[in-house]
Amino acid sequence: MRSFQSPVSLLGYGWRAVGLVWRTHRWLTLILAVLTVISGLLPAAIAYTGKLIVDGVVLAAQTGEAVDRHWALRYVALEAGILVVQSATQQGMQTCQSLLRVLLGQQVNVLILEKALTLELAQFEDSEIYDQMTRARQEASSRPISLVTGSFALAKHLLALLTLGGLLLAFSPWAVGILFLAALPSFIAETRFAGEAFRIFRRRAPETRQQVYLETLIAREDFAREVKLYQLGPLFLDRYREIFQRLYQEGRDLTLRRGSWNFGLGALGTLTFYGAYAWIVLETVAGRITLGDMTLYLTVFRQGQTTLSTLLGSLGGLYEDALYLSNLYEFLELRIPPCLGGADHGPIPGDGIRFEGVSFRYPGSSKPALQNITLHIRPGEKLALVGKNGSGKTTLINLLVRMYPPDSGRITLDGLDLQKWDLEVLHRRIGVIFQNFVRYQFTAGENIGLGDVQHLQERPRWFLAAEKGMARPFIEELPQGFDAQLGKWFRDGEELSGGQWQKIALSRAFMRSQADILVLDEPTAAMDAEAEYEIFERLHALTQDQIAILISHRFSTVRMADQIAVMEEGRIVEQGSHAELLALGGRYAHLFSLQAAGYQ
């Protein structure tokens, strides 16, 4: 990870931000640019008209001629006209910026979400990458527009400064020098503080994420019951406050230091201004410049100084924006491991799935989760995996659905290494219900349809899948049937019981009708005994030629499988049919007799 950026390398991000805005909406960007140029030229025009007015007034007072009076009045009208143009350009710029802000915010968020979709599961679980994504999401949707408006404002101020400086040059090149020198310390201080603010922001990502998590625990409906019952609310709130205090103190120190430096350096600027003021007054009194010139130079000096300090201040802000943006691009450019496979069929169709000496350790974990797994599952075969918690059953599934590659050994489907398969083709062949399946806050029908996005809205398929997953009877009893909104997040949502949600998830797996592999990770843990029995009774008929891999702790269901693999500490320690394993008198027989005894 890059730790700190030099101002020069950050300039590149300014350009990238402009490119991003340009791609977001060309016309708005173009109008904004034109208005910027106009508004950059106006301050000098106003200052010069002021001089014309004063000199005109002095002349008209001296001569008393009507024509001179008219000229003075024309200059006043001219200044009024310029001010109207100025207010129109300002309004126009604000409008363009508001529209661009919304569009760009959306564009950047979509970029981040698109990137999130390409991340591998292991990258999601990497807390550094997760922090990077949080940082990017937190700030980067507002930062690009801020960087772009900042860049435009910079151009405007530079233009204004050049034209004002040009006018001041006629008085004295020294005055121009004073103008610039007085603002330099402010600039250096701002840039330094901006860098510091960014480093704090960056360091904070884990804490910010903790805060978001605590907020979720306290304020989300699905956690509310446990949090209330265990009276965890005050504890979580205290932790939340404590994190805030820590972050606040750090931020406060910086804000205070920044404020006092800005005040000190600002005062230096004011003193310089009044020194120059006295000089210009003395020159006028000595008759070396006209009264109109004096007005012009004072306006130019005052305006020039404000413009310069705004410009330098905005440079600090731009630097800060660019630093934040570097974080966004760091995330967007995160390397995704190349997808090697592109095959849509294997050399031995009908060979089924083979694990050949597969070992695996989760990234950052000290203990292997799978060790030397060898297994063959033929088409149509039903395999049950049993074993203690943490013995590696879910991990085996994770590898089968290619969420992670094995560290050694290989897994084949139809005789071809999984890594060589096109991921989409592979995933289309697998229907799966995970232990922690998702309860989508959509309609009942969509909850099932999501199992096969290509047929998402096809009602007959919903009905069939719901039938197989035993969800149809209770869905039809809902007031709006398959169109009922599920969950409590949105209006009129129907909350289901744990077992009913599980039946929905099971139906979703059955929705994948083309899948020839069905993976069921504790699919009936929340179901009543009757439902469970019925599902497994029908499993053979429902899955026919499909491979079904079932993880369960209930031996009453496990016994129906053709093949049972007993796992322990990442290894398969026993394998065979129910009868064979009972006859073996090993671990399976022991566990089975324990459960059977419980029912007697």
Ligand SMILES: Nc1ncnc2c1ncn2[C@@H]1O[C@H](COP(=O)(O)OP(=O)(O)OP(=O)(O)O)[C@@H](O)[C@H]1O
């Ligand atoms: N995402 C992960 N990152 C790191 N380690 C993990 C991860 N998931 C599981 N593990 C570890 O891998 C081992 C196997 O876990 P796995 O989830 O495969 O067990 P399991 O047999 O499915 O357990 P259970 O019956 O409780 O579902 C455990 O020691 C666990 O701590």
